Every structure is written in structure tokens, then in C-alpha cells.
Amino acid sequence: MILKKFSSLIILLITSPLVQATPPVEVISSCKSGKADRPLVTFTQLEGPYAAAQETDCDDHIETTEAGITYGGISCGTTSYLIINSTRLDLNNAENYSVNPSIKPKHKIPYTAHWSKIEFNSNAYLCLEMSLSDSGVGAGISQYYIVENAYNLNPPTVYFYFFDKDIMPVSSL
Secondary structure (H helix, E strand, O other): HHHHHHHHHOOOOOHHHHHHOOOHHHHHHHHHHHHOOOOOEEEEEOOOOEOOOOOOOEEEEEEEEOOOOEEEEEEEEEEEEEEEOOEEEEEEHHHEEEOOOOOOOOOOOOOOOOOEEEEEEEEEEEEEEEEOOOOHHHOOOOEEEEEEEOOOOOOOOOEOOOOOOOOOOHHHO
């Protein structure tokens, strides 16, 4: 009996890191489509952040408070941050789920980005959809950030998604 419990515990400990916690497909597809993509999903469009007080050595500071959180973005030096309730999350550290290895999470958050709250399975997520670039071909191509734990006291986790495998950045030509 003890051996059986012990072996079950060992199997659980070995396999638990393999069960990576990422947003459910219902949340990802709703963020991508800009609407509740499944029956049990609640999708709420949020107001975009506006210009906020600028800081030394930083630019593009935007913030607003809605739906129980303060959110926005700021760029300091070469680093862009997503702001969630006064916490700055370095976009370079987002978990990268891009299907295109050339496109990485590092872009400045523009005031034109689309923000939404997605609720599914008693969890709420912040979704950010923005263009790959401000102009040119990239202006019509979206990239996505999903923030898990944006609406609770647990540390937030940022996930990056880019779904177009045929796009190549100008810098890699």
C-alpha cells in the first residue's frame, strides 16, 4: 500500500512539470478573433490606455484603470514593459508561442492596441492585440499578448502569440 502511494507520488512529481500552465485554447482563440469564440467564454472590450506622466529615460507611457485593474505600457531604453497594477512586466520575458521564430515578444505597446478581458472557467485574462508595426505590411498583421493572473493577487504571467509563419522581419533580410 505504501509502495503504491509512493510510486503514485513519484509519477505525479515527474509529470507535473510537463503539464505546462498556458491559457486554454478557448482564451487564445477568443483573443485572436476579438470576440467570445466559445459558448462558455465571456469577452469584454476594454478602453485603451491614454498618455500618462512621462518618466526620465522612458517614452510611450500609457495607462488606464478599468475592470478592476490598471493596465498599460511603457518603453525605457530598449526595453518595453506591460504594466499591470503598477508592476512592470518585461515583454522580452513573455513566454513565446510564436509560430514564426523570427518574431519575438519585444515590441512597444502602442496606444492603438486593442485590450480586452476574457473570462473562462472562473479565470480572467487580459488580452492585448496589436499590429506587428506602425506602418507598412506589418500594420495589418496582428500579434497577441495574454496575461494570466492579471485580475487576481497571483504573479502575472505574460504569453506572446504570433500566428503568421510567412512573415520575415526587415532586419533579417
